[in-house]
């Protein structure tokens with residue numbers, strides 16, 4: 001292969017590697033974002049779990065407060081009955097109220113106990129859930145750190161390859177660089193083989209003189225259809 005073509009080919013290989021590295025970096029970035037989403041969801045889920053525990057405890061406390069209030073009312077009515085001189089009708093009314101409130105207090109006390117027991121049990125379960133949450137979080141963080149490390153390594157590799165690529169570009173004859181860069185910007189590989197008389201880039205049949213020039217390998221020959229640089233690959 002002539003020198004110019006060999007340099008063009010080396011440059012195109014460096015560019016293919018750079019494209020692959022850019023693709024890998026995009027994948028790693030997506031992975032990082034995905035892990036960030038999972039971490040956020042983990043934290044939000046755990047916050048809801050804590051809220052549920054708090055709600056249970058508050059309901060238990062409210063019920064026991066209600067029981068205390070009812071108890072206080074019973075005491076005050078009883079005190080009135082025991083110590084005050086009150087009309088018979090009012091006394092009857094207070095006695096009825098007391099019967100009603102005592103029945104209610106029993107229900108409230110039972111309910112308060114049940115809710116307290118439920119809140120206590122949930123406190124214990126929350127300890128276990130917290131440990132599981134922390135473990136899941138630590139695993140996600142470790143995974144994220146590993147992806148970040150791979151990303152930093154890939155960035156370093158890409159920067160090294162970019163520097164190499166710049167050197168390779170300087171080795172390509174100046175008058176061919178513009179064509180090469182335009183082809184590269186158009187996507188795909190700017191340097192392709194001729195296989196069976198067909199351009200390896202656009203897959204169109206080449207005229208015989210072009211194929212002969214590529215075979216002779218004395219200069220950089222381009223495809224008359226797509227302008228890609230051509231090299232000979234025996235079929």
Ligand SMILES: [Zn+2]
Pocket residue numbers: 199200201202203204223224225226227228
């Ligand atoms: Zn072509």
